[in-house]
Amino acid sequence: MMRFAAALVAGAATVALSTSAAFAAETLDAVKERGEVVCGVSTGLPGFSNPDESGQWSGIDVDVCRAVGAAVLGDADKVKFVPLTAKERFTALQSGEIDILSRNTTWTLTRDSSLGLNFAGVNYYDGQGFLVKKDLGVSSATELDGASVCIQAGTTTELNLADYFRFKGMEYSPVVFDTSDQTVQGFSAGRCDVLTSDQSQLYALRTKLDDPDSAMVLPEVISKEPLGPVVRQGDDQWFNIVKWTLFAQLNAEELGVTMDNVEDMKSSDNPSIKRLIGTDGDMGEKLGLAADWAANVVAQVGNYGEMFERNVGMDTPLQIARGLNALWTAGGIQYAPPIR
């Protein structure tokens, strides 16, 4: 009879499990009820998402989530960060463990179409490059025939690398590691001649070497890597919130609204600024947010330019120039649709 009882319990459990959990339009409510945004980030990548000694996360990917926290909950600190490896990231988002994935993730057709996910914009335009030790005596990626290449598992870089070497008719052996820390360790232990990753990451990873000056980034950029936040497919409201939070930061930079002057701007006469910071129109309401959502974002996280300079700009150890990531008005390709 015990067996029968066990089977009954199992049957009851099945009934409980069979309620289909659809995610449509429920992320915003869940976030408000929980009082925090759960954000998937990397396991540690300086400038993008990196914890300091006290466990505080910082970086441009971290700020994307903090901006969403400010827009939705009015407080950029109401965000919980979940470190994920490249392999874990999509499953964590699909299963509902996190609300946003902001983990230097490349937007590709396959990922957008077959994973049940949506890319909500581009917070950093990147491209894949190579890091080599200076004593190797190599000055161009075309001289890398026969090299061993350290690489992180589960990234688009793995595919670009294969394409590049095959197209150039060169041989290589890929040494695949799980986390970026292990990849750097393998590289500095001499297991491979080259480390390949997105260029921004190469600068970040170089700072982790014992002697950063012993290595250099090669000039070639072999791919397009638009990096941005990702949300689950099927919840358009949440998708819009994340997308427009990023656009609000870009518009703020374009309109000259900064962390310091956002309070003064509340008396501005410029209609675009008034719509952005909520003194005019019902932009927040349309997204299901408070009227001052964008003002909170700019006041607590800053506009896009401030976010960029603070985390990866010329005054940081990474020393990355705006380049492609400058506003369209300044020769870059960062362009946001208007808030109206």
Add this chain to the structure above:
Amino acid sequence: MAEPAAPRTPAPWNNPRIRALVFQGLALVLVLWFFWTIFQNTLTNMESRGITTGFGFLDNTAGFGILFSLIPYDEADTYGRTFIVGILNTLLVSGLGIVFATVIGFVLGVARLSNNWLIAKIALVYIEITRNIPPLLMIFFWYFAVLRTLPSPRGSLEFPGAMFLNNRGLYIPWPHPEPGFWVVGVTLIAVLVGAALLLRWSKKRQDETGVRFPAWPVSVLLVIGLPTLVFLLMGSPVTLDRPELKGFNFRGGVQLIPELISLWLALTIYTAAFIGEIVRSGIESVSHGQTEASQALGLSRGKTLRLIIIPQAMRVIIPPLTSEYLNLTKNSSLATAIGYPDLVAVFMGTTLNQTGQAVEIVAMTMAVYLSISLIISLLMNLYNRAVALKER
């Protein structure tokens, strides 16, 4: 006077056999329904969230490289082939690990019981240190600690016979057969069969007549000598593919990658400690009277161990030894930490991430480990039946 009670057939619902069958059937149906519902539920939910399902992805082009493969593989092959490459790499490192862990384990077990104080204590220290360190740490130790001390390809350590060791691995020359080599192969097979027959014949003759024939030395001489002679007569039909430094790395020959070497070392050293203890317990389970009896018959120490103790100890050793083999195989999945392209690293790592089909890929990977483990269990159980105590 008392009539024997007529055998009364109980009503079907009171018949214990029928009742057992009914309830077992019911339980089976419920369990199947449970799993079927979970399966359907998963499919429906994944579909409603726009996640691609099914096994069609196995035919798509993989497009990424794999460091080390036993079968020809390149980026134009399919995801299905990465699955096979992963399985073979897992089997390779598990197989190597099992063979060497068994050999070292047996030596350790016997050494642990040695009358020589030094040998017994060395074995004891080895076992206590290695079996108390987590295998993942052991793998990291062999990978990073040992790798860092090796030179780069340009400063390789050279060994006699054109072998090179550096932090890219061990490079050894590899023979490539030329036309005419098949004669040597055929000779070798013929000699092996002949030697087996010779050994059987000599054992039979010794059993019947007691006359001994030095079958072992003769067959070893035959197996080594004859093929060598044929090889020389055919004019050495083999060319050696020697590794040579070209550009950054060595080309040619066979490369044992450091990931394989360190994983193999770590798994072997770790599991050997456990096998050593199993062998010791097996030997100690054989009563001391057996040793005394065999010495009274005038058998030497070595023969006592080989002919009397070990065969009886095997019955105790085999079942726990099976568990160790299973553990070693499953521990090989730690390869993913150091980048050895085993099934978990290649298929559940890169392939999963490029396709995003987690459910299918995790299920396939689990099925593979389950099958490997069941096959090892089956083989060991067959062997166990062969050596088990037979009631005569």
